[in-house]
Amino acid sequence: MTIHPIVVYGEPVLHRKAEKVEAFDAELAELIEDMFETLAASNGVGLAAPQIGVGKQIFVYEADDEVAGVRRRGVFVNPILVASKIPQGRPSIEDESEGCLSVPALDFPLKRANKVTVNGVDGTGASVSLTVEGWFARIMQHEFDHLQGTLYVDRLDAKWSKKWKRAQREFGYNEPGLSWLPGTDEDPFGH
Numbered sequence: 001m002t003i004h005p006i007v008v009y010g011e012p013v014l015h016r017k018a019e020k021v022e023a024f025d026a027e028l029a030e031l032i033e034d035m036f037e038t039l040a041a042s043n044g045v046g047l048a049a050p051q052i053g054v055g056k057q058i059f060v061y062e063a064d065d066e067v068a069g070v071r072r073r074g075v076f077v078n079p080i081l082v083a084s085k086i087p088q089g090r091p092s093i094e095d096e097s098e099g100c101l102s103v104p105a106l107d108f109p110l111k112r113a114n115k116v117t118v119n120g121v122d123g124t125g126a127s128v129s130l131t132v133e134g135w136f137a138r139i140m141q142h143e144f145d146h147l148q149g150t151l152y153v154d155r156l157d158a159k160w161s162k163k164w165k166r167a168q169r170e171f172g173y174n175e176p177g178l179s180w181l182p183g184t185d186e187d188p189f190g191h
């Protein structure tokens with residue numbers, strides 16, 4: 001297994017729709033194992049294939065689901081997501097701040113749907129389905145977005161978008177070429 005470098009905002013693969021997986025072979029199984037290993041080394045809760053430079057519709061996740069009281073770990077290949085309505089109003093910094101391994105060292109709040117159902121397949125092509133609420137629903141929306149070429153910072157409201165644009169210039173997250181290696185480079189979120 002291999003820990004892969006995580007590419008940063010500005011890398012084109014992050015900003016286009018990922019391609020459907022067609023072959024459920026050993027290569028896919030190895031890629032998924034690598035993604036789990038890279039996720040663990042990054043101290044993240046979810047990782048989408050475009051974040052390691054692979055433009056395919058795959059994401060992995062591992063985190064506590066506090067609503068259901070269980071720890072969840074899994075993979076979605078070629079997922080579709082159905083979400084409840086996104087609530088109106090201003091996002092809470094305390095409860096609705098999100099971060100992304102491809103936007104190192106930053107976090108911003110945004111509203112997300114409270115409940116989602118994700119349907120897809122796993123690395124063998126077998127159907128998988130997950131219905132979750134609260135923080136875990138946020139993780140699913142964030143990872144699903146990655147496969148559409150959308151990052152959470154692309155969804156910020158006007159106030160937070162302005163702050164993001166400023167930080168983006170400061171950190172240089174507006175052109176291709178940046179990446180970091182989990183487990184080797186310093187953890188950008190201080191975990």
Ligand SMILES: [Zn+2]
Nearest residue numbers: 099100101102
């Ligand atoms: Zn992300």
